[in-house]
Amino acid sequence: MVREAPAPETFRPWVALRTLVMAADTLWIGTFFALALMQGATKSAFLSAAFFVALFTACSIFYNRLSFTVSDSGLTVRTLSLERTVPFDDILRVDVLPSILGTSYAVRTRLGSLTFSSLLAGHQRLCDLIVRRARLR
Numbered sequence: 001m002v003r004e005a006p007a008p009e010t011f012r013p014w015v016a017l018r019t020l021v022m023a024a025d026t027l028w029i030g031t032f033f034a035l036a037l038m039q040g041a042t043k044s045a046f047l048s049a050a051f052f053v054a055l056f057t058a059c060s061i062f063y064n065r066l067s068f069t070v071s072d073s074g075l076t077v078r079t080l081s082l083e084r085t086v087p088f089d090d091i092l093r094v095d096v097l098p099s100i101l102g103t104s105y106a107v108r109t110r111l112g113s114l115t116f117s118s119l120l121a122g123h124q125r126l127c128d129l130i131v132r133r134a135r136l137r
Contacts, residue, residue, distance in 0.1 A: 008071035011126045013063045013119050021063055025056035068116055070129045075107070077114055086111065091134035094127060 032049040035041040062080055069076040074087040086109050095106040102118035105127050131137055
């Protein structure tokens with residue numbers, strides 16, 4: 001009897017977080033254009049609005065790209081600049097660090113550390129899958 005491998009599971013930042021960041025970006029873009037149409041807007045007002053447009057655009061791109069995928073080949077982490085897969089045999093331990101602002105997870109591997117937080121939807125399940133697949137329990 002052939003046992004089918006479980007389907008890969010992907011974990012991304014909460015939809016509400018991504019939506020909120022995109023809404024803030026849209027608000028600041030609108031503010032920037034409103035300043036452009038206003039008579040007498042100061043240079044510092046333009047610079048402030050431009051700063052927040054850049055900040056929320058960068059955050060939006062980051063949160064929309066970030067993902068952690070658990071599959072048969074290992075844990076695949078996708079960020080802005082890279083996509084790398086860590087085989088489960090290379091995962092040494094997972095440290096769970098609760099705090100007032102949420103929970104952080106440090107996945108210690110032979111190649112360094114990967115981190116994620118409770119900003120990911122299903123973060124507890126992701127941790128459980130990593131621990132189970134890496135046979136850390």
